[in-house]
Amino acid sequence: MSGREVVGKVKRVNGSLVIAEGLTGAKIGDVVYIGNLKLIGEVVRITGEDFALQCYEDTSGLQPGEPVIGTGSPLVAELGPGLIGEIFDGLERSELELWRISGPFIKKGYKIAPLRRDKKWHFVPRVRVGDEVQEGDILGTVQESSVIEHRIMVPIGVRGVVKRIEEGDFTVDETIAEVETASGNMVEVKMAQTWPVRIPRPYRERLPITEPLFTGQRVIDTFFPIAKGGTAAIPGGFGSGKTVTLQQIAKWSDADIVIYVGCGERGNEMADILTHFPELEDPRTGKKLIERAIFIANVSNLPVAAREASVYFGVTIAEYFRDQGYDVAVIVDSTSRWAEALRDMSGRLEEIPAEEGYPAYLAERIAGFYERAGRVITLGSRERFGSVTIMGAVSPPGGDFSEPVTSTTVRYVGALWALDTELAYRRHFPAINWLRSFTKYVDVLVDFWRKHDPEWVRYRERALSILEEASRLEEIASVVGEKSLPEEQRLILLESEMIREGFLVQNAFHPVDRYCPPERQAKILHVLVDFYDLALPLIKSGIPVDKIRELRSVMELLRLKEKEKVEEIEEVFERVKKDLQTLRSKYEVRTA
Ligand SMILES: Nc1ncnc2c1ncn2[C@@H]1O[C@H](COP(=O)(O)OP(=O)(O)O)[C@@H](O)[C@H]1O
Ligand SMILES: [Mg+2]
Known part of the structure; x- marks a missing residue:
């Protein structure tokens, strides 16, 4: 794969774009070492004698005339023991090692191999x-x-x-x-083996998706599930809960290995990851999360251009563990920062921009990235299965989902968890809007859910349609007032409140609520929907909604999610049934 080394020189520097000459024979995608400091870059365009180089390190101080070495090799990830538990920068250099060598200062031109050389x-x-x-x-x-x-x-x-x-x-x-x-x-x-990061690793056969990536987050698993080998995007404005949700998935999902690519919006958020992630407990194994996770954090002083490379390092490492037979989850927070790096380079190259300055190939790049997800039979003579699931945050400026990165991403993912600033403002977390989100994986997950709940699809659909109906009624209520709606409609509103508060809202920081296993998700949803079916005849017989709402046991339904055992949930429901029965008899006596 490696070609001949050539030496040219710097002609012009424009931020992360460097124009070089004399690199005869260099190809697009070849890695180059730029200038006296040997900054890492890649050939991105060749026009006549000019070689356009995308430099992944800070180019300040770089002068025309300095040498450029074309390596003849593409950008590769190094793969082998020592990846797990590492925190890499966007170029697969160990952050901790960089920190040890140079302290918290500019780390330009440091060549450190991704894997430790001395360890046996x-x-x-x-x-x-x-x-x-x-x-x-x-x-x-x-x-x-x-x-x-x-x-x-x-x-x-x-x-x-x-x-x-x-x-x-x-x-x-x-x-x-x-x-x-x-x-x-x-x-x-x-x-130690290598693989070019921009080329998907080969496998024997792509398989249909059949299993969920179970996250323990109710709104995701029950309403908008993702499958192992599938893709999801989580767009949302600043503070709407992208990072908390993705970190919940990193901690709780049943992926064997988690690869977390942090293209942070705030520098301190990444510093936070550096200090806190190694400490995170892995609730699934009782050990540390770092025992089955790899972090790629753009915390060093690498310019935005390196974020572009970092997502490819992440997904290449994921494919490598997939090939070993693992289910790997790749989490990118946020893909918008990666797209902005594309836009920046495209602008410097003076390409004809498409929407909002993004290059015309934005869609192709986004699609190509998400296409690296999948469930496969790996190479090798013995049958082995593995998967890569990709989940990416998108940060639309001002929370406007019609902007190019969000609207493009939506077209290529299997599930969308649309965050809603309004919900976040009301502290409805996870602020996933149930009317704007979608999943294409319901059909393939029916068999999985059947094991926990034979009626999953039916209850899911009923709950969603109650929520939809309620949102329509709320609009009317906002004009005429809730109290003037017919009682049957007011029951729908009560029921939707129960589903929202009692099911959709899930506190990432509550010791029980933060993770909800499938059997509990099913149980809670059943109780909440069955409650509606029990209450409806009462309303029809003239009992006001307010009388039902006043029942202590009914309000307890909102706290089912904090109960650890299915039996406790059943107990509450038994009380609800009894209370409704009593209410009914009281009214029957009165009307008799
Ligand atoms: N599931 C959740 N449970 C409780 N609080 C949450 C949850 N999701 C988000 N939050 C709150 O919202 C804040 C902002 O979330 P964050 O994930 O940092 O937003 P974003 O990454 O979209 O900017 C968090 O600090 C936390 O207080
Ligand atoms: Mg965030």
Whole structure:
């Protein structure tokens, strides 16, 4: 994959765009080292003698005439043991290592390899000398963290017979196996392998999506679920809850591995991630989240251009773990910062802008990124399954969803969790608007839900239609006053309040409420909808809604979500039934 090295020189500098000459033979996508400091960049356009370079580091001080080295190789991610638990910058350099070398100051031109070179990993072979192996086959494993077994695969493009392999402690640069190909070449396989970040890693077959990525967040799992191998976007204005929601998913979802790409809107938010993420408990394993997570945080002084690269590093690392047979979740907060980097470069290149200054290829880039999600049969002779699920925040300026990045993203994702500033303002969290959100995964998830709740689809649809009806009635009520609506309509409003407060609202910081398992989600929804069906005949027989609302047990329905056991939920419902029965008898006596 690597070509010949060429040396040219800087002609002009315009922010992160550098024009160089003399790079004869360099191709678009080749990595370049720019100037005396060898700043990292990529060739983005070639016109005649001019090579346009996107520089991922601060170019201030860079002068015309300084040398530029074209490496002849594309931007690659290094893959191997040592990724888990790391906090990388947008160019896969360890933040902690950078910090150690240079302190909190400008880190220009530092070349540090992504994986640690000195660390020895205990490698246990899975194949024997004489075995035939092909690309994607697992040669052996390394226990990378307490919860992740790193599976070392035969590199893509290699096929042959194992000539040497043994158990032992190796660094990522040492040969762990030798494979002789049909033509007699001896391939030395090392644990550190590379892959070009802009090219999706190959797999054997794409599979239909069948399982949810279960998040424990009710509005997501029950109403707008995402599937393993699927995609979702979460657009929302400043402070509407993008980061809290995505961090909830990072902590609670049933992905084996989480890759969190932070293109922060606020510098301190990223600093917060650096200090807090390593401390986060992993509620699923009882260990630290960092044992199954990787962070790519644009906290260093890298300019916006590096954010463009960082999402590709993230998804490439995700595909690599997918290929090992894992379900990987990629979370990007926020994709708007990445799109802005595209816009910035496009502007400097003086390309003809499309909407709001974004380049015409914005849609193609967004689509191409989300297309890297999926559930697959991996390469290798034994059948192995893995998935990459991608979830991205979008930060529309002023919360306006019609802007290009939001409206484009919506077209390419399978689920949309539309955040609503108005709901956030009323402290309805997660502020996911149930009328503007959607999911395309309901049909494929029916079988999963059937295990927990045979009637999931029916209850889901009923709840959603009550919410829709209520929003229509609220508009009328805002004109004529709620009290002047017919009692049956007022019951709809009461019921929608119950679903909103008792189900949709979920406090990320409440010890029980923060995570709601599927059986509890199903139970709560059933109780809330069944309550409506029990109350309706009472209303029809002339009992006012207010009498029902006044019942203590009915108000307790709003707190079902704080109950840890399904039996406690049932107990409350039994009381509700009894109270409604009593109310009914009282009225029957009175009207008799
Ligand atoms: N699920 C939630 N439960 C409780 N509070 C929440 C929840 N989601 C958001 N919030 C509140 O909203 C604030 C802003 O959320 P944040 O995720 O930082 O917004 P954004 O990333 O969209 O700017 C949080 O600090 C928190 O107080
Ligand atoms: Mg945020």
